[in-house]
Amino acid sequence: MCHPSLKRLIVLFAAISLSLSGTALAAEQIRFANVSWTGVTVKTELGKLVLKSLGYKVKSSNLSVPIAYQAMDSGDADIFLGNWMPSMETIANKFFKRGTVEQLVANMQGAKYTLAVPSYVAAGGLKDFADIAKFTDKLDHKIYGIEPGNDGNQIIQHMIDEDMFGLGDFKVVATSEPIMLTEVQNFVREGKWIVFLGWSPHYMNQLIDMTYLTGSTADTFGKNNGTATVYTNVRKGFAEDHPNVTRFLKNFVFPIDMMNEISQLLHDDHGFNHASAGLAWIKQHPDVYRGWLQGVTTSDGRPGLPALEKYLQEH
Structure with a gap:
């Protein structure tokens, strides 16, 4: 029969283990800040789709531009794919200077x-x-x-x-x-x-x-x-916390023609939403998504491209 003191220790240890496990799971969730513009929403939905296929938990929140930056500043959001520059300088630059938000990569040029x-x-x-x-x-x-x-x-x-x-x-x-x-x-x-x-x-x-x-x-x-360049922004420390996702984000770039064609799909076919229009386009352009997955693995370290291609076959 288990001694009461030992039983209490076992319960306490289990509670601590659960707490740590929950923290680890929460840390693995990738959080996108989105704004309700067609292009940024398409990018965000595609980013979520790819990361889900790689085994990550993802979510997005629709926010205004200033609130998106405040969310990254406070650590409540990880990624923003819609940093249009130079028009966003007055909003974004103070966070860049403070070092709480980082400009990771230009994801679309010639906008x-x-x-x-x-x-x-x-x-x-x-x-x-x-x-x-x-x-x-x-x-x-x-x-x-x-x-x-x-x-x-x-x-x-x-x-x-x-x-x-x-x-x-x-x-x-x-x-x-x-x-x-x-x-x-x-x-x-x-x-x-x-x-x-x-x-x-x-x-x-x-x-x-x-x-x-x-x-x-x-x-x-x-x-x-x-004339504008659109950048991917991440919160401070994200690259260190998620090197594999960061590698994906650095590859995750968008030709102007791609975004125009997806945008046109959304307008012409009311059966599409942002996610399904983006999905339909990348299925027809494998060279683009293969570039996105170069050097990228699943969340548990397996090759990333087969996981995405399996997802695309099933959806």
Whole structure:
């Protein structure tokens, strides 16, 4: 018969073992911070899919851009695939300088993020940031943005607050990606004038005959008229905690054509969601996912590529 003191020690040891085991399991969970933009959501869903096939526990949380950085800063999120630069400098740079968030790799080059107009508006004379204020009445003193807290909205608000380009009496209309695009399409149908946030890659570039404005500056959307590079960010210490996942993330890059094609799939076929559209695309482009898995293993150390290919065959 077990002595009571020994029994208590056994129970205590079991409780400690369970606690340590739970901590280890929690530490193995990979946490993505996501924002509700088409491209970043596709990337996030593909990242989750690949890591699940490798045996990792993953989750994602939909957050605004500022909250995504606060989550990485506090250690409550691990990865963010949507660091658009230079437009996010005012939000992200303080975390980079503090060292709590690290810029791991450029996952997409040659992107674009700036103000745009329907092409008939550009033909009517609104081609540059400096032209916007000339057409105040046609624009009803409004520039259309996306979700509150977004870096693009913040840049527009900064332009208004500083009366840059004579925009002091304008206001930002904060909406969301789908609401803004619906508004733009409504304006286009009626031949009305509108200035809005535009970016590429995105199906809006095929859906709308649109023109990106020139005249962006270093303290707005960048000197190169909104040309952007998108980076993968991770929380401090993530690379040391998860070297195998970090190796995957460094390989996890996206050609512009890939993102445009997936975005178009989402628009054309309402049966697709972000995950299934991304999955359908990579099944047709094995060279891309094979590059992602170079040098990458499963969570228990086996070759990663066969595990992903088995997953793709089953889904």
